[in-house]
Amino acid sequence: MASDRNVQDAAAYDRWLTWKHGAQVRERALRSKTGFPAAADPAALKWGDQEVLEKSLALLAPRAEELVAYFYADLFRRMPSLRKLFPGDMAPQRDRLLAALLALVQTGPELAPVLEQLGRDHRKFGVQSGQYTTVGESLIASLAHFAGAAWTPQVQQAWLERYLAAVAVMKAAAAQDDAPPFWYATVIDHVICGRDVAILRVRPHRPYPYKAGQYATIESPRLPRVWRSYSIANEPRPAQPLEFHVRAVGRRGLSDVLLQSQPGDTIRLGPPRGQVTLDGTAAGTPKLFVAGGTGWSTMKSLLRQSQREAGPVVPARLLVSCRPGEPYDPDFHQLVRSVPNLSTTLVHSAQDLGAELRSPQVHPTGLDVFLSGPAEMLTSAVTLLTSAGVPRSRIHHDSLVMSA
Numbered sequence: 001m002a003s004d005r006n007v008q009d010a011a012a013y014d015r016w017l018t019w020k021h022g023a024q025v026r027e028r029a030l031r032s033k034t035g036f037p038a039a040a041d042p043a044a045l046k047w048g049d050q051e052v053l054e055k056s057l058a059l060l061a062p063r064a065e066e067l068v069a070y071f072y073a074d075l076f077r078r079m080p081s082l083r084k085l086f087p088g089d090m091a092p093q094r095d096r097l098l099a100a101l102l103a104l105v106q107t108g109p110e111l112a113p114v115l116e117q118l119g120r121d122h123r124k125f126g127v128q129s130g131q132y133t134t135v136g137e138s139l140i141a142s143l144a145h146f147a148g149a150a151w152t153p154q155v156q157q158a159w160l161e162r163y164l165a166a167v168a169v170m171k172a173a174a175a176q177d178d179a180p181p182f183w184y185a186t187v188i189d190h191v192i193c194g195r196d197v198a199i200l201r202v203r204p205h206r207p208y209p210y211k212a213g214q215y216a217t218i219e220s221p222r223l224p225r226v227w228r229s230y231s232i233a234n235e236p237r238p239a240q241p242l243e244f245h246v247r248a249v250g251r252r253g254l255s256d257v258l259l260q261s262q263p264g265d266t267i268r269l270g271p272p273r274g275q276v277t278l279d280g281t282a283a284g285t286p287k288l289f290v291a292g293g294t295g296w297s298t299m300k301s302l303l304r305q306s307q308r309e310a311g312p313v314v315p316a317r318l319l320v321s322c323r324p325g326e327p328y329d330p331d332f333h334q335l336v337r338s339v340p341n342l343s344t345t346l347v348h349s350a351q352d353l354g355a356e357l358r359s360p361q362v363h364p365t366g367l368d369v370f371l372s373g374p375a376e377m378l379t380s381a382v383t384l385l386t387s388a389g390v391p392r393s394r395i396h397h398d399s400l401v402m403s404a
């Protein structure tokens, strides 16, 4: 029998659910009345009682993974047509939902900007407004099932309010967004650099407006409905192809599939996203660019943009942490040499990067910092820089926790 971590389609979910919980429990869950209202009144949004939600989450946490698997099984039983909106491999999807639920309870209304973006991003999946109700019904039924006797009317009310508030924010943002939900683009070429990175160039079929430092989500027909984020490594210029840096991870995920793409392949791009841009930073203030691995692509775009628009970046420092034998990018040395007053340091370990970030000359007063790389690198760099006195508001990086 499949384990709850690797069941991959609706039928397998259903078999797993029946095996795990018994047919009667499953039927009860599917029939459960959640009292789910048809729509939330946006003028009277309530976010649910924080204390009640936190207690409920703490109770559910030990079985959270099971709960999420149960939820998707329940959802696809209620509305089998929803299955086609999701990728074949549901494991990453379940992890995302779990992270989203945690953030929703822990962060509450302050999560609104993230939810707005999530709502806009869901347009590219073709989600219909009414499907949010089915998802909500299924979620409440799943929470109720796992909470057991602790599922009181008060707890249900808190979860309902929180879910409805989140969905209202997502739907409102989606309704106001008049940009295309996605763009088609044709692969021009890809060049393998080093052992396992490809520099991929694609041409969108219609203008794709973005800012240097932003990223795009990409989907390939070779792996339908799997969207992943990649920085756009060049600065925006009319009619210029977009460049992405993709490292093989060996799990037959999107990066591996993109490494096999052929000239002429059509892919889809989600709308450009991301806060790591030069917007709001003065041209003359000191800047620190910190890149880890293929996070270099974000810095490449920012450096090219600085070069084109504002002349020399003065003064600026670039720290790149990469694997031995890298940087992989054949443009790297020429580009960094061509930016006047840019001082560049290459390191090959987290420890050496930490030592550089601790060095006082790396953070002069008035500094703006731009970070891109593995999540662990972002976390440790933010901790080191803020404890060295760099204001949090001057450290720019993207969090992809709830990206769609």
Ligand SMILES: NC(=O)C1=CN([C@@H]2O[C@H](COP(=O)(O)OP(=O)(O)OC[C@H]3O[C@@H](n4cnc5c(N)ncnc54)[C@H](O)[C@@H]3O)[C@@H](O)[C@H]2O)C=CC1
Binding pocket: 229, 230, 231, 232, 244, 245, 246, 247, 292, 293, 294, 295, 296, 297, 298, 321, 322, 323, 347, 348, 349, 350, 351, 353, 354, 372, 373, 374, 375, 376, 377, 380, 381
């Ligand atoms: N491909 C893209 O367009 C972009 C990728 N990213 C993310 O950047 C990462 C890049 O992956 P790889 O190239 O495989 O990177 P990698 O695994 O080669 O790591 C790059 C460097 O990050 C540093 N690092 C790792 N963990 C650290 C920690 N805990 N503290 C401090 N430094 C640490 C290491 O020094 C390492 O050399 C991925 O997580 C990817 O999601 C971010 C932005 C854009």
